[in-house]
Amino acid sequence: MTSSDIERRWQRAWAEARAFEAEPGDGPKYFLNVPYPYVNGLLHLGHALTYSRTDFMARYKRLRGFNVLFPFAFHATGTPIVAAAGRVARGEERQISILRQMGIPDAEMPRFGDPQHWVDHFPGEVRADIQRLGGSVDWRRSFITTSLNPRYDAFIGWQFRRLRARDLVRRGRHPVVWCPKDGSPVGDHDRIQGEGEMPQEFTVLKFRMDDGSFLVAATLRPETVFGQTNLWIDPDVDYAVAEVDGETWIASASAVEKLAEQAHAVNRKGTVRGSDLIGREAVAPMIRRRIPVLPSTFTDPDKGTGIVTSVPSDAPDDWIALQDIKRGVEGARRWGLDPDAVRGVEAIPIIESGGWGPLPAKEICERMGIRSQDERDRLLEAKHEIYKTGFYTGVMKENCGEYAGMPVEVAKEAIKAAMLASGEASLMYELSNRVVCRCLTPSIVKIVSDQWFLAYGDAGWKALARECLAGMDLYPEVSRKQFEHVLGWLRDWACTRELGLGTRLPWDGKWMIESLSDSTIYMAFYTISHLLDDVPEEAVRDELFDHVFLGVGAAEKVSRATGAPVDAIEAMRRSFLHWYPMDLRISGKDLIQNHLSFCIFNHVGVFDRGLWPRGFGVNGWILVGGAKMSKSAGNFMTMRAALDRWGADVLRLTLANGGDGLDDPNFDAEFADSTDDRLAAWLAFAVETMGKGTDAERPIDAWFSAVLDATLADFCGHCDSMEFRAALKRGYFDLQRDLRWYLRRAGEPDRAVMERFIAFQTQMLSVFAPHVCEEAWSRTGGKGMVSLSRLPDVDPASIDRKAIDAESLLIDLMEDLREVIGLIGGDVRAVHVFTAADWKWHVLALVRAAIAEGGARFDDVMKAVMADPDARRMGKAVPRIVQRMIDLRTSYDLTVDEERSKLAAEAAFLSAEFGCPVRVWTEGESEDPMGKAKQALPLKPAIYVEK
RNA sequence: GCGGGGGUAAUCAAGCCCGGCCAACGAUGCGAGACUUAAGAUCUCGUCCUGCAGAGGUCCGAGGGUUCGAAUCCCUCCCCCCGCACCA
Known part of the structure; x- marks a missing residue:
């Protein structure tokens, strides 16, 4: 009998016995789960890692007498499936070959042009793979997200109404990277260029001229306004004149375009040649001083507003441009500039910063030997170097009014806020690098003004989230700092999209609820999903969820209001209260900064304290052969391929052996290759040895018995901390070594001790290799299934240390x-x-x-x-x-x-x-x-x- | 830049919080031996250097420091990985 025969046999046995279908019953409950996978393809080895670790915990907890619930579901919310189906429909070869690699025959291919077909096809594939992995899942509770599942759809609708009633969903404006052609935000994965780019906020400084119009200059360093000496304008550029928010602004034409997309009221009026502006004067914001407009060549009309305020003390560009113009001062006459006035423009020291003299820009230009404003790359380098120390260590000098003595880091925000309040400045957003959408259209920044947000930035909500986190168990505990940081850092989350599959926002049907936002408290849905199937669709309404999850109203009343049967309502309420709160949720570490933190927020936003999550487990990303798994590196592996090659027990053992903690565990194929024989040998040994041996009680028997006790205690300690690698080492490798020693010492083993050993070893190993252990258990006289057996408690004090x-x-x-x-x-x-x-x-x-x-x-x-x-x-x-x-x-x-x-x-x-x-x-x-x-x-x- | 996690012998990887049983668990690989007709499997021993008495030397990214004693504590530096969002 091969290992794959054994695996099939026991998977069938578990299903027939409904071994893992959990109902409220004897023993303390333990509810653990994983983020459901997105059903746009087969699972890969990374999924196998997280799901295996979850199954280890589920099986371990069962051995310890817990009544364990491990459910599983499927996620279809969002745009990728819709986009991929579109690519199939258009006959894009790349997408088709991806599906082909996942075993889809060409004859089936046309059906994948419809998003719905993906949702019909992949959940079954995923479930089959999890079953082949030996996952001890209660499949009755499975479901799919989105409006394709009306009951789940109703649940998400309820959740959002509930959050909105507590003022946690709000409407607001927000800058996003936007594709003008698609009319939608461009996420990182929708870009062919510019991954990671985000809108950068510029302060737009307004310089009033005598005619009442404003020259506007965009800056990233509003704190340097105290050092302004002049403005730079390119004489050869045509600037736009436009009415912006009721004022007349002069800026580059492209800047005016951008402002129009960014919630400013813009009315274009005409143009003015840069050369016509040279030599004029304007009042600089904050310092309220008249400064001259000087010509330059380094300003870029596509960057900012095409007009630059000059701070020669701290900006190398400005310093060099000023030197340029002073050198050629006689030539300045042709702009109608007074040479003496130009010579009179002097840099003003404004920032005191470690390692720099009064004029850092001058210093660095001299040190780097920069001669001209056209040395763009070197000037950029110079700028970064000054900014790095200036921003973090600098302090505003005494000539900076009420900001004197303030750290630059603080002054920057304060000065910006003051100018915004006084109307001397405004804001605009810009991409620092080019971003191109998959549709090949360059992206822009748009202010979306009717967007809905989950108010994760809300101080009161944050406080509750922190309280929840403080009460949680985290595995490994070192991840806590990361969580704390994320809870502090999270701002309001745009929770609606215009495209994709999902649930419509109940009160604003234009919007779909975004995919991370419909996945925050659905673990509660597992507690009732199989019961809800028996409730008529139209009865699945808010009153029902209010009662089941929040205890609102009497069951009879809810039944009358919704039409759901009373006993079903009561059963759901009982089931929810039995299983909730969830004890453990396990995922990759990448979900710390979004999903897992959202999970905390939404739980505390919806449920009472006693129902908040109790624990999170996070793991690293699987490495294959020491390198990150990727298709381009050639080491990408689906879970199915790994199962085909090694089988479930070996795969699980190898994953457990990869490592604990936040580090990326390594999948060691050599280890896997050597493991199947080892398991087979052990099975043979157990079967062969059971029931044989002497009844003499020798000291060495007492020793082995004591070792069993000590091993069991350590094994449990490691499993309790989710240190499965350590548990595997103690409970299997070390114990096998001890067994060899025992056999060498004892000659003929003691029958009773060996019986005890075989039982414990089978149970401990069954956490990792359940199939071969069921086989061993059944063939060595174990009662029932090892998966449902009970591992005795060991009192550490009772171990025979002597x-x-x-x-x-x-x-x-x-x-x-x-x-x-x-x-x-x-x-x-x-x-x-x-x-x-x-x-x-x-x-x-x-x-x-x-x-x-x-x-x-x-x-x-x-x-x-x-x-x-x-x-x-x-x-x-x-x-x-x-x-x-x-x-x-x-x-x-x-x-x-x-x-x-x-x-x-x-x-x-x-x-x-x-x-x-x-x-x-x-x-x-x-x-x-x-x-x-x-x-x-x-x-x-x-x-x-x-x- | 910010936040987090790391750097340990051929490889993977424990230990570090709570300093000494640490030449540093274990697995893999490699070498020798036993068993076997042989191969495989299994078992035993070995796997930094030196050593005919259980020892000595050097070692845990680099450099300092604290201590009777540091892989473990403190400081400085170097390097790697992850995240920094509107997306699964």
Whole structure:
């Protein structure tokens, strides 16, 4: 029988027995779940990691007597499926070949032009794969999201009305990267260029001219307004004149276009040549000083407003441009500029910053040898260098009015806010790099003004979310800082889209609810989804959810209002209260900053305190062969492919062995290749050994029994912390090593101990390799299924530590013997082992006491020991052995008599192992030609090898 | 830049919070031996350097420091990974 036969057999058995269909019942409940996968394809190895870890926990908790619920569902919300279906419909070869690789025959391909077909097709595939993985899932509760599932649709609608009633969903404006052709925001994945780019906020400074119109200059550094000396304008550019928000602004034509998209009232009126503006004067904001307009070549009409305010003290561009114009000052006459006035323009120091003199821009231009305003790249570098230190370490100088003495970091926001309030400035948004939509249209920034938001920026909501987090268990605990940071950092989340599958926003049907936003509290839906199937669709209404999830109203009343049967309503309420709150949700670490945090927010926004989530587990991203899995790297693997190659048990074991914590665990194919044989061998061993053996009760049987207890305790400790790699090592690899030792020591094993061992090993290993363990369990007389069996509790205090320590003493001694025999070489006639004399045990007690009291400093310990008359009597041998005792502190907790009787009892075994007589003495008891006996220390016997 | 996680012997990877049983768990790989007709599987031993007595030396990204004692604590620096959103 091959491992795949075994896997199929037990998967069928679990399904037939409905082994994992969870109902309220005996034992404490444990509800764990995972984010449902998006059904646009097959699962990959990364899914396998997260789902395996969840299944490990589910199976472990069952072994510990918990009534475990592990449900699973499918996510279809959002645009990718719609987009991909569109590509299939248009016959795009790339998309079609992706589907072909997932096993879709060409004849089926046309059907994938319809998004609905994806939703019909993939959930079944995903479920089949999870079942093949051995997932212990209650499949009755599965569902699909979006309006394709009216009951889920109603649930999401209820959730949003509920949040809105608490004023947590609000309408607002927001800058987004926008495709003018598609008429929608352009997410990172919808871009062929400019991934990661986001709208950058510029402060638009307004400079009033004598005729009442404004020259407007965009800046990223509003705090430098105190150093403004002039404006730069390109004489060869035609600037637009436009009415903006009721004022007359002059800016580049493209800037006016942008402003029009950004919720400004814009009315274009005409143009003005840059050269006509040179030499005029305008009043600079904040400093309220008249400054001249000077010509430059470095301004870019497509960047900002095409007009630049000049701060030559801190902006290298401005400094160099100013030097340029002063050098060619006579030429400035042709703009009608007064050369003396130009010469009179001087940089004004405004920021005090570590490592820089009063004029950083001048300094860096001189240091880098920048000569001209046309050295664009070097000027950019210079700008970054100044900004880095200036922003984080700089302080505003005394000439900066009420901002004097303020750190630049703070002053920047304060100055901007003040100018916005006084009307001297406005805002505009711009992309710092080009972004191109998949439809090949360059993106712009648009202010969307009727967008709906989940108000994650709301202080009161944040406070509740923090409270929830503080009460949660996190695995690993080191992820807590990340969560805390995210909760603080989250701002209002735009929760609606115009496109894609999903649920319509109940009160504003123009919008669909976005895919992360419809997935925040659906774990509650699992508790009732199978019961809800029996309720008529039209009865699934807010009153029903209000009652089931919030306890509003009496069941009879809700029944009358909705038409749902009373007993169904009551059953749902009971089920929800039984399973909720969820105990654990497990995902990849990438979901910390969105989904898992949203999950906290929406729970505290909807449910009462007692129903908030209790725990999150996060894991890294799977590496294959040490590299991040990707199609381009050639190491991408679907879960199905991995199952085909190795089978479920091996795959699971290999995933568990990959590593714990937030690091990316490595999938080691070599380990996987060697694991199938190992499992088969173990199954054969268990079947072969069960029921055989002696009934003699020997010390070594007590040892192995104690090891079983200790292993079980450690195993549980690791599983409780989701340290599955460590649990696998302890509960399997270490225990297998101990078994080999036991068999070597015992010869014929003890029947009762072996029965105990086989049962425990099967149970512990079943967390990782459930199929082969069911097989082993059933063939070694286990009752029922191992998946539903109970692992006994171990009281750590009851473990026989003496037996373990005594055996460790023997193992250490054997290592020493091997080393000595190996070193001296040749034939060995006999081995003599000497345990330490009584007085050394006395000294050991003194040493231990001294260390416990005052640390391990030799002088102090020695003094303490020599204060004892009995020790002093032993004279000059004492310092040496005290030093050795300090160096060689052992953790074994054994007495003199225990050491001696253990070694005496094992002399025969040692003789057999080393193939020569082994005699055990107490120091001084026997001949000792090489004077080795005196080296004996308590728990570190001396050795004399006779050649 | 900000926030988070890391850098350990051929590889993967424990230990670090709570300093000493740490030449540093374990697995994989590699080497030797046993078993076997052989291969495989399995078992034993070994796998930083030196050593004919259980030891010594060097070592846990680099450099300093604290301590009787540091992979573990403190400081500085270097490098890698993840996230910084409106998207699954």
